[in-house]
Amino acid sequence: xxxxxxxxxxxxFTPQASLPDTAAMxxxxxxxxxxxxxxxxxxxxxxxxxxxxxxFLTNSGVKACVLHVNQHADAKRxxxxxxxxxxxxxxxxxxxxxxAHELTHCLMSEKGKRVAARQALQQxxxxxxxxxxxxxxxxxxxxxxxxxxxVAPEYYDVVFKRVKSIRTDFSNRDPEHDSSQALQAxxxxxxxxxxxxxxxxxxxDASVR
Numbered sequence: 001x002x003x004x005x006x007x008x009x010x011x012x013f014t015p016q017a018s019l020p021d022t023a024a025m026x027x028x029x030x031x032x033x034x035x036x037x038x039x040x041x042x043x044x045x046x047x048x049x050x051x052x053x054x055x056f057l058t059n060s061g062v063k064a065c066v067l068h069v070n071q072h073a074d075a076k077r078x079x080x081x082x083x084x085x086x087x088x089x090x091x092x093x094x095x096x097x098x099x100a101h102e103l104t105h106c107l108m109s110e111k112g113k114r115v116a117a118r119q120a121l122q123q124x125x126x127x128x129x130x131x132x133x134x135x136x137x138x139x140x141x142x143x144x145x146x147x148x149x150x151v152a153p154e155y156y157d158v159v160f161k162r163v164k165s166i167r168t169d170f171s172n173r174d175p176e177h178d179s180s181q182a183l184q185a186x187x188x189x190x191x192x193x194x195x196x197x198x199x200x201x202x203x204x205d206a207s208v209r
Contacts, residue, residue, distance in 0.1 A: 017080040019055055019069055020095060022047050028099040029067075035150055036100075036143070036195040038107055047071060055079040058102045060109035067102050085162055093148055093155035097163070100147035104140035107195065117194060124190050125182055130175060138179040139191055141167070145183070146192035 020028075022045045033040045044066045050057070053074040059066045083094055108114045118135045121142075122128060129135040141163060148159050160183070167180040 017076060017083055017091075019071055019076060019079055022069065024095075025067060025069055025099065028095065029103065031096075031151065032100055032103050032147065035147065035197060036103075036107070037197060038103060038195075039110065042110070043067065043103070043106055045069065050075075053078050055082075056098055056102050058105045060105050062109060062111055065106035065109055067106070082162070082166075085158055087155065087158045090155045090158050093152035093159050094162075096151050097144040097148050097159050101140040101144040104143045105136060108136055108139070120194060121182075121187075121191065125187065127181075133176045134178070137177050138182050141179040142182060142188050142191035143195065146188050149188070149192075 025045045029038075029040055029043050029045070032038060042064050044064060046066055046068050048057075048068040049071050050068065051072060052070060053072070055070055055075040055078055057068040057070060059068070083091055108117065114132065114136075117139060118129065118132070121135065121139060129138070145156070145160055145163065149156050152159075164180060164183050167178055167183065
């Protein structure tokens with residue numbers, strides 16, 4: 001979700017919103033697992049203070065996926081900027097989107113899922129992704145939005161417009177994070193069905209549709 005071009009817009013005078021603690025993120029993980037197929041035993045949350053403006057960072061591998069909640073001042077400013085939509089009460093919906101976005105990266109590090117999911121999404125969109133980063137960032141945005149539809153539907157339009165705006169603004173300058181063309185209702189629904197419970201669509205089936 002986060003990239004250097006976005007960070008460059010954040011003023012040093014932007015207020016610092018509070019980032020969630022590890023307990024709140026663990027609750028988000030378990031809620032996400034109720035909706036999507038994810039091995040929560042692989043997921044670990046760490047409170048970190050990295051010299052990095054990303055509020056959330058994910059280190060993914062086959063055996064484990066670590067989600068860092070970065071409490072650095074710059075990361076708090078970026079989070080504040082992201083939330084600054086003028087819609088009071090929407091923070092939990094933005095947290096749901098961000099959590100789902102990061103957890104999608106965890107999903108893609110599970111054995112065999114990246115190749116099948118990329119093939120399925122490319123076929124649905126009729127495009128070839130530039131690389132795995134472009135694919136994963138697009139899928140993560142789609143799953144994040146689908147998740148908000150399920151858990152915070154009253155704020156879905158707010159989150160969708162914010163994400164769409166950021167991705168569109170940076171589409172020419174940051175192509176690997178450009179999901180703007182894929183952010184459509186039918187593609188969000190398609191991405192959701194790749195992992196949704198209980199009518200979970202097997203990736204092997206979806207990839208040949």
